[in-house]
Amino acid sequence: MADVSTRFRDWVAQQRPAGADAVVRDADSIQFDTGMATAQVNLYPYEDGREIVELRITRAIDDQDTFFLHFLLDNMPRAEELFGQMAEALEGQTTTLATHVLLCCTSAFTTTLFANKMGEIAESLSLDYDFTALPVHDALVPGGDFAAVLLAPQVAFMRDQIAQAHPHAIVFEIPGKVFGSYDAGMALQLVMHALHDAQAPARDDAKESLRTARDLADDRQVLIITLFSLRETSRIGYRLYDHGVGTLQGAVRKPKLSYRDVVDLVDTLPARGLDMSTLDAVGIALPGVAYRGVASLPDIVEGDCDLRGILGERLHVPICVDNNCNAAAVGCYVGQQDYENLVFFRHAFGHAAGGFGAVIDGRLLKGRENLAGEPKYFEGLFDYRAHGGFGSALWSAEGLHAIAENVSLAAVSLMAPEAIYLSVDTIDDADEFRATLVRSLGERYAPPVHLVNDYMERVYLGELALVLQKLRDPNYRSRGVHL
Numbered sequence: 001m002a003d004v005s006t007r008f009r010d011w012v013a014q015q016r017p018a019g020a021d022a023v024v025r026d027a028d029s030i031q032f033d034t035g036m037a038t039a040q041v042n043l044y045p046y047e048d049g050r051e052i053v054e055l056r057i058t059r060a061i062d063d064q065d066t067f068f069l070h071f072l073l074d075n076m077p078r079a080e081e082l083f084g085q086m087a088e089a090l091e092g093q094t095t096t097l098a099t100h101v102l103l104c105c106t107s108a109f110t111t112t113l114f115a116n117k118m119g120e121i122a123e124s125l126s127l128d129y130d131f132t133a134l135p136v137h138d139a140l141v142p143g144g145d146f147a148a149v150l151l152a153p154q155v156a157f158m159r160d161q162i163a164q165a166h167p168h169a170i171v172f173e174i175p176g177k178v179f180g181s182y183d184a185g186m187a188l189q190l191v192m193h194a195l196h197d198a199q200a201p202a203r204d205d206a207k208e209s210l211r212t213a214r215d216l217a218d219d220r221q222v223l224i225i226t227l228f229s230l231r232e233t234s235r236i237g238y239r240l241y242d243h244g245v246g247t248l249q250g251a252v253r254k255p256k257l258s259y260r261d262v263v264d265l266v267d268t269l270p271a272r273g274l275d276m277s278t279l280d281a282v283g284i285a286l287p288g289v290a291y292r293g294v295a296s297l298p299d300i301v302e303g304d305c306d307l308r309g310i311l312g313e314r315l316h317v318p319i320c321v322d323n324n325c326n327a328a329a330v331g332c333y334v335g336q337q338d339y340e341n342l343v344f345f346r347h348a349f350g351h352a353a354g355g356f357g358a359v360i361d362g363r364l365l366k367g368r369e370n371l372a373g374e375p376k377y378f379e380g381l382f383d384y385r386a387h388g389g390f391g392s393a394l395w396s397a398e399g400l401h402a403i404a405e406n407v408s409l410a411a412v413s414l415m416a417p418e419a420i421y422l423s424v425d426t427i428d429d430a431d432e433f434r435a436t437l438v439r440s441l442g443e444r445y446a447p448p449v450h451l452v453n454d455y456m457e458r459v460y461l462g463e464l465a466l467v468l469q470k471l472r473d474p475n476y477r478s479r480g481v482h483l
Contacts, residue, residue, distance in 0.1 A: 018091040104136045173395055229287055282318070339417075346422075
């Protein structure tokens with residue numbers, strides 16, 4: 001392995017990502033500074049003469065890590081591939097003090113006034129946003145480093161052309177209700193929702209674990225790994241639960257999600273202070289279908305992966321793989337004692353599909369090959385012509401509201417839950433949303449609605465509950481048992 005370490009060090013020192021010269025601080029640390037950001041390559045001793053490589057990009061303006069991962073240095077091709085991903089991310093790191101947002105319509109007269117008003121609101125809230133207004137044909141010219149482009153309703157039909165001109169920006173229509181009422185505050189809120197996931201920090205989440213109403217007291221040590229694919233980035237988080245309490249935790253972040261990243265994380269956790277020999281089980285929650293330990297994320301990663309088999313060979317403990325929205329539904333369930341039947345629905349602003357989970361009579365509903373709760377197969381079947389079609393509905397407050405309403409009505413019709421839990425960007429009033437259900441279902445059959453503002457915490461908690469259930473019940477089957 002020493003030969004690989006030497007070759008990697010020499011190779012890195014010769015690289016020039018983003019045109020930056022390499023600065024060798026010592027034998028185990030090389031950095032590249034572009035002014036906008038600093039990339040670091042750090043090496044740490046591991047075991048048997050092997051080393052752990054840390055790749056990190058830190059933005060200069062706010063000292064935030066935008067790329068962060070560890071991997072075991074065991075072969076050059078893999079090391080060069082990951083360095084290349086970091087170099088690509090560094091070259092695209094052009095973040096300045098303000099987040100630039102473009103508004104456009106036919107003449108830019110109305111949007112100029114709208115942009116000025118949004119700027120005033122952002123300034124009053126001490127938000128670093130910069131708003132520009134352009135006629136739509138001028139907006140077709142690439143450039144400007146915009147994080148988001150907002151289209152007035154009359155030019156929304158040009159969204160695809162605008163998106164091609166600004167491939168790194170989120171492009172969406174200002175809802176007609178918002179634009180027509182000159183509601184700049186709501187428009188700013190939509191921008192913040194749209195950019196939230198993309199700019200989510202990769203640092204350790206300091207939020208305390210949710211308290212549970214159901215019994216999760218246990219003397220086992222369980223490692224929970226969560227995978228989230230966000231816009232132009234991905235995040236893999238981990239948390240060690242010891243006697244039901246979250247202790248050691250952290251995250252890695254990179255532009256593209258891959259199954260190998262999960263293996264790299266597990267390989268490098270001992271270097272972060274986690275004694276893998278004391279683990280009793282590992283739970284993985286991911287944004288796709290998981291069946292018998294095999295992960296399938298067709299919209300994110302090509303091919304399937306037997307995570308249970310791969311990690312089981314490394315760790316020799318039970319490996320549980322579940323869908324993250326199923327885990328979130330269980331997280332909602334164990335966090336209360338009022339309902340034995342509930343559904344959970346998650347849809348992020350602009351994402352092509354939402355996620356769904358249901359706990360019915362205290363059991364997690366999984367169905368054939370655990371496919372239950374995949375709304376992408378029916379979301380497009382509803383009529384969204386009033387919102388410009390399903391694809392356009394994803395990018396407006398009214399559209400997301402309509403999607404959530406249709407999914408909720410379908411859930412009530414099929415399962416009659418005692419409560420609905422929503423984690424839907426742009427829906428921030430549970431009573432108002434329930435009132436829309438009452439119009440279709442009547443007061444008697446419209447269930448209570450709860451808003452979930454801590455989605456990731458629910459996933460961690462729910463996955464822990466699923467792992468503990470599988471450990472406790474020798475008769476556990478893939479269709480699930482009472483929690």
